Amino acid sequence: MNYLSINDIDSLSTWVKEAILLKKQSKKFKALGSDKTIGLLFFNNSLRTRLSTQKAAMNLGMEVIVMNFGSEGWALEYADGTVMDQGTSEHIKEAAQVISQYCDIIAIRAFAGLKDKTLDEAEEVLNGFKTYASVPIVNMESSVGHPLQALTDAITLEEHNFKNNPKIVLSWAPHPRALPHAVANSFIQMMQKQNAEFVITHPKGYELDPNITKDAKIEYNQEKALENADFVYVKNWSSYTDYGQIKSQDTTWQMTLKKLGKAKFMHCLPVRRNVVVADDVLDSAQSLVIEQANNRTYAAQLVLKKILESNEN
Ligand code: CP
Numbered sequence: 001m002n003y004l005s006i007n008d009i010d011s012l013s014t015w016v017k018e019a020i021l022l023k024k025q026s027k028k029f030k031a032l033g034s035d036k037t038i039g040l041l042f043f044n045n046s047l048r049t050r051l052s053t054q055k056a057a058m059n060l061g062m063e064v065i066v067m068n069f070g071s072e073g074w075a076l077e078y079a080d081g082t083v084m085d086q087g088t089s090e091h092i093k094e095a096a097q098v099i100s101q102y103c104d105i106i107a108i109r110a111f112a113g114l115k116d117k118t119l120d121e122a123e124e125v126l127n128g129f130k131t132y133a134s135v136p137i138v139n140m141e142s143s144v145g146h147p148l149q150a151l152t153d154a155i156t157l158e159e160h161n162f163k164n165n166p167k168i169v170l171s172w173a174p175h176p177r178a179l180p181h182a183v184a185n186s187f188i189q190m191m192q193k194q195n196a197e198f199v200i201t202h203p204k205g206y207e208l209d210p211n212i213t214k215d216a217k218i219e220y221n222q223e224k225a226l227e228n229a230d231f232v233y234v235k236n237w238s239s240y241t242d243y244g245q246i247k248s249q250d251t252t253w254q255m256t257l258k259k260l261g262k263a264k265f266m267h268c269l270p271v272r273r274n275v276v277v278a279d280d281v282l283d284s285a286q287s288l289v290i291e292q293a294n295n296r297t298y299a300a301q302l303v304l305k306k307i308l309e310s311n312e313n
Contacts, residue, residue: 001310002130002137003303006147006186012193015151015302016158022305023155023298026059032308033062039103040140043070043110043125048269049140049148052296053107059301060308065103078124092124096132105136105307112143112180114244120144136307138300141182144209149268150186151299154194156292157231160264165195166230169263171222172202173276174249175236183268184237185212192216201225205247208240222253229263234277257281264288 002008009015022028038057040050050066057064067073076095077088084091099106110125120143130137139147157168170187189212191198200213201222207213219225226232234255239245255265255277265277265287273279281287 001307003147003307004126004130004137004139004142005145006150006189006193008147009151009193012154012190016154019151019155019295019298019302020158022302023295026298026301029305030059030061032305033057033060036061036104036308037063037065037102038105038107038304039099040064040066041069041073041099041106041108042067042140043108044141046109046140048293048296049109052293053138053140053148053300053304055297056300056304059297060304062104062304076125076128078128092128093132096129097134100134103135104311105138105304106133107138107140108142109140110142112182112244114178114180114238117240117243136311138303138307143180144182145186145189146182146268147186148296148299148303149183150190151303152292152295153187153233153266153268154190155295155299156266156288157194159291159295160288161230163230165197167197167199167228168194168231168233169225169229170198170200170233170235171225171255172206172253173234173236173255174251174253175246175272175276176249178238178244178246179236181208181237181240184208184235187233187235188212188216199225199229203248203250203253205239205241206237208237223259226259226261226263229261231266232260232263233266234271235267236276251275254278255281257284257286260286262286266292269293 054064074089077091112120126142199217201219239247257280265281267289
């Protein structure tokens, strides 16, 4: 079993319930991972993913190896038949097989480069490991998805939702740097598995991949989108159409307490204060961001537990 996308979840509601139970008894399955090793390979920076996945593995009794592959590993080649006389030093074929001898699970973070849509969508790092590794692979945020974050967000929504059909808004926010689409993509895919009134709001030009948004409601008027919202998930992403470009820095899209109304505020973190969201939102009781970060451990722990159990069968 791999965990590469939110579509690897067979029943979201069951997984969320299991994760909430696991949170109450996080050390109960410590024997499951004894004598097992997970390798966490980071091609990009991280705080939450690195520490929460490590903690999740430790809660299951696993040993953890962490490698900052982007800065410390040999530059990998992914293409078949390449004459490797340029910048790459090692082929994914050898690297993935070698790491598979040291680890029982390999987890990978490799962001989109945001220069070449076709290359990013090919997910060459994640798919390279999937093809050549002989152990299960976990996506710790790839070019197009962040399924551990989306599972976390589903857990947090469940813990705070007291309605049958809550209104949940995904709102774009300004940011000085071009950011990937992965968090928004996986959040949308997760929302498509929920009973909720879901609205995406962003300025024109920030439409996400239509293969992901499908028939989700898109409202270009942020104020209108936010009316009577129960949860507001804020995230920046760069243009998908003009791939990786920043089309707007419109500061009026920043989330404020006034705009939030009575809704709960969600963000995956890290977040730029007073650019993406005002201080008073993050510092208010309406903010769920610290709880979201806490739930990263139990989302990761559930995924690792399921992988370990599937390998026992
Ligand atoms: N939300 C999240 O993935 O945080 P990190 O980038 O710090 O891991």
